[in-house]
Amino acid sequence: MEAALVSAVTGALKPVLGKLATLLGDEYKCFKGVRAEIRSLSSELAVMDAFLLKMSEEEDPDVQDKVWMSEVRELSYDMEDSIDDFLQSVDDGDTKPDGFLEKMKKSLGKLGKMKAHRRIGNEIRDLNRQIIGVAERNERYKPREIFSKNKNAIIDPRALAIFQHASELVGIDEPKAEVIKLLTEGTSTQEKMKLVSIIGSGGMGKTTLANQVNPDMMNIMRIILSEVSGQRYVDTEAGSIQQIINKIAYLLADQRYFVVLDDIWDVDTWNIIKLAFPVTNSGSIIITTTRINDVAESCCSRPFSGDIYCMRSLDIVHSRQLFYTRLFSAEENCPSYLKIVCEHILEKCAGLPLAIIAISGLLANTERTEGPWKQVEDSIGRALQRNPSVEGMMKILSLSYFDLPAHLKSCLLCLSIFPEDSVIKKKVLINRWIAERLIQTEAGYSTAYEFGERCFNELINRSLIQPGKTDAFDRIKSCRLHDTILDFIISKSIEENFATLVGVPSLTIRTKSKVRRLSLQIGKQKELIVPRGLVLSHVRSLDVFGSSVKIPSMDKFRHLRFLDLKDCGQLENRHLKHVGKLFQLRYLSLRGVHNVSKLPERIGHLWCLEILDLRCTSICELPASIVNLKRLVNLFVSQDVALPCGVSKIQSLEKLKRVGVYTQSFNILEEFGCLRGLKVLGLDFNNYISSDKVNCGNDSKKAIIVASLKNLGNLLSLTVRYGPELVGESLCPMPLSLQKLIVWYSSIPHVPKWVGSLVNLQDIRLELVGADQKDFYILGGLPVLRVLVLEIDESETITTLTEDPEVTRVIVCGEVGFPYLRLFAYSFDTTKSESLNTSGAFDLGIKNLPSLLKIRCEVYGAEISRIDDAKAAIREAANEHPNHPSISFDI
Secondary structure (H helix, E strand, O other), rough: OOOOOOOOOOOHHHHHHHHHHOOOHHHOOOOOHHHHHHHHHHHHHHHHHHHHHHHHHOOOHHHHHHHHHHHHHHHHHHHHHHHHHHHOOOOOOOOOOOOOOHHHHHHHHHHOOOHHHHHHHHHHHHHHHHHHHHHHOOOOOOOOOOOOOHHHOOOOOOHHHHOOOOHHHOOOHHHEEEEEEEHOOOOOOOOOOOOEEEEEEOOHHHHHHHHHHHOOOOOOHHHHHHHHOOOOOOOHOOOHHHHHHHHHHHHOOOOOOEEEEEOOOOOHHHHHHHHHOOOOOOOOEEEEOOOOOOHHHHHOOOOEEEEEEOOOOOOOOHHHHHHHHHHHHHHHHHHHHHHHOOOHHHHHOOOOOHHHHHHHHOOEEEEEEEHHHHHHHHHHHHHHHHHOOOHHHHHHHHHHHOOOOOHHHHHHHHHHHOOOOOOHHHHHHHHHHHHOEEEEEEOOOOOHHHHHHHHHHHHHOOOEEOOOOEOOOOOEEEOOOHHHHOOOOOOOOHOOOOOOEOOOOOOOOOOEEEOOOOEOOOOHHHHHHEOOOOOOEEEEOOEEEEEOOOOOHHOOOOOEEEEEEOOOOOOOOHHOOOOHHHHOEEEEEOOOOOOOOOOOOOHHOOOOOOOEEEOOOOEEEEOHHHHOOOOOOOOEEEOOOOOOOOOHHHOOOOOEEEEHHHOOHHHEEEHHHHHHOOEEEEEEEEOOOOOHHHHHHHHHHHHHHHHHOOOOOOEEEEEEEHHHHOOOOOHHHOOEEEEEOEEEEEEEEEOOHHHOOOOOEEEEHHHHHHHHHHHHHHHHOOOOOOOEEEEOOOOOOOOOOOOOOOOOOOOHHHHOOOOOEEEEEEEEEEOOOOOOHHOOOOOOOOOHHOOEEEEEEEEOOOOOOOHHHHHHHHHHHHOOOOOEEEEEEEE
């Protein structure tokens, strides 16, 4: 990794070393009096940095070493903050700083050489005294050896198998059948609801089992209310807990329902939750999971009559199946010289699924020789001797954590910031890592984001995070954390003062301590207030989860790098008054904040800002100063936001979404063509202003945006909404670099001819009024097309893709190409047509798509019986295809 990274292990030592090295350059020979002290400080910090990296691999370091490591980390953050404050103080706030070197040059000019010399000299001497004092309190610099590690660069399909193939989950069949039997025994239309409580310790598989019985149920009351009422989750928070209960009870009063309540921790919580569920309904079912026996007994007592199911550990047969599948695909593939040590490891995991997954994830990244694997076995043995049962499993998890490289430790600890059961978007997570400089571009990767994807994949390969939803290319778009792993990384995060969590039950917050990362989580409280006594002046990231959070003044967060206020209901214009003072801010999200109508003019002073997300806000105009954000890479706005003149000055801009074309001035649309580095662009042609005077200029604006688009030679992705005229032949020629073209609410008669020139296009979505053979010849001729999504309105025009004019159906013929198509998504409206009643209408010709892996089919306006016929026919065709593509239907 490069020398500027912040780390959970070494704190800010590397950035400090980089800035000290700058002070030793030729530009600063005038600092003669302190150059020796700078060298001494740098040497001491370099040794400490190396020592911290080695000690981070220790499972159980000496207490004295742990204290010393913590002191050095904390001091490193203070050092960087001190240097950054000095740099900011010598800047007048009206000019753009161009990095450490340039600011130091300016400081010499503004303050005079002698004054700058004295100030930085005093800073260095003070820092030197502090670090030497810390060093003298620690005497040991020689760590113990640990076993070696290897790295993975892509997702290991065996790791995905642990989570994705529910039907193949190890050891699930018998307990699943037992729970279903408890739920169905003795049921009749006259009986009250059934309740089963699943009890077991963390990592036993309670949630997995509950989700296998019913995988789509939600586990908290607001999500239940959201589902049964149709409201967005963020809109369910208004009112008291009693009002939410009343709303759920009212909505369920005459309904049969099936609900899973996952991981209930105390009896009092259950006594509140149960009030939301009417007990008079026949046929309704509730499943609860808990780690506590008293809770399970309470769930199954009056007014509910239920059964308790006790989780059992995996037997040795299923333990072997889970372990060997993860490591070798099958037990018979295990090398003979590792068989004995594998059996010993399995014995010590004691049938705990999460422990087996975690330890196999560790071994998958360990050299396949007996020595290192024996060390893992011995480590598990020591852990279980000291801490039996669940605590032993936590020690097993610690082995996986200590085996991580330093940058992956930091990446993993970032997940402690998110509330329990969060679905964490990969993009947000990676952008956080980048904004805090926990990762950056490495050799072999063109961008820091690409390297971030590798880090994300490694955490999945090691079974430390669970993969979520995937896109059309099977790329994972989100992740989740197992509760037990979350508990573990929260404990590590608190131990190392990596993050401070406010609003999390059962966590004690240490006041009068410096907060490095602050997570505000609204839970059962009506309003969350930051406790007094927390030192906020050194916070590097601030996240707000929930709408009823009292936001502290931004001037308290001088050294903030990452600020996420998404969906924060109490945020208003006044809260952003001091946001322009956050001179280190790199990421700012106000997405979904409806009470903010404008940004302060001083936002243009955020010289380091790289990502600004203003989607779904009430902001209609951006301040003119935003064009000063020369490092801005991603700008996301709502479609009715007017961009300021001079936006073309932001040459760093790579992503610009979602721009309302008719909202912009003619000059702005012309400037788009000057954004030569733009890679992703989203355009919205919906006319939100109903005025003849405005409408008369729309054609001119279309012509200008078309001309601008032709100049964007690096454009990779274009999304168009409400622009059928634009998508027509007017876009010819488009940049040949385009890889993704997504069109919404823009029906056109045929596939435009210019689409055939996009030789790099991999993903396309179009809306057609009918389709004919020429359309599929154009699409099929695209040499690298992998995803084709077609929405065809057949209510007015029924056309053919075959040579037989008598057959009115969609079918892909062999001669039309599609050599690499992996996903074919086809949607059509049959409200006014009879196409589903035509003999053979369900043959889509998928046999002519040699690379096909997925089929998505959406049908509107057809009779249920015909839809069933369609499903059966498409499934049969998929089974006959050599790739056996997966199928999903939306009726």
